[in-house]
Amino acid sequence: MYSFLLTLHSWTRWLVLIFGVWAIFRAVTGERTIWSKPDNISGASFVGSMHLQLLVGLILYFGVSPFGLQMMQQMGGAAMKDPSARFWGVEHITTMIIAAICAQVGRTLSKKAAPHSPADAHRKALIWYGIALVLVLLMIPWGMWNPARPLFRGI
Secondary structure, eight states: OHHHHHHHHHHHHHHHHHHHHHHHHHHHHSOSSOOOHHHHHHHHHHHHHHHHHHHHHHHIIIIIOHHHHHHHHTTTTHHHHSHHHHIIIIIHHHHHHHHHHHHHHHHHHHHHHTTTOHHHHHHHHHHHHHHHHHHHHHHSOOSSSOTTOOSSOOO
8 A cells, every 4th residue: 555655646746747837837828818717727737746646645654654753753953953854744734734735825816816807817926826836846866865765656
């Protein structure tokens, strides 16, 4: 179960990145006179993939990962002094939750603004999706924190 969820979490990040770039592309190049179906679909895809990624990550962290349980037990002591443990135990999970919230806020605000001001809807989508995607890019373990983490994990 742990191996499957870790692989799913690893591969789902690519969906988040693809849908995030697509949503931002739609926000930048979308028609300013209307909020079209592709604008709505791109935002829904980005937010949906973020929610899936967050759900799998939380299940890993609080349920099946031996590292998540270990981090919770050591939170005040040694874990905060070790940069790798701090990254996985605090920074990664906290920032990804904030990124998912930003993506959801962007979708909600842009959908509410769309009937009144499509240009405002695109601007709000661009700002909030952009913040979410930057946070995700900062917290993906590209090898800076733990070189042993593969970009494409196999089962």
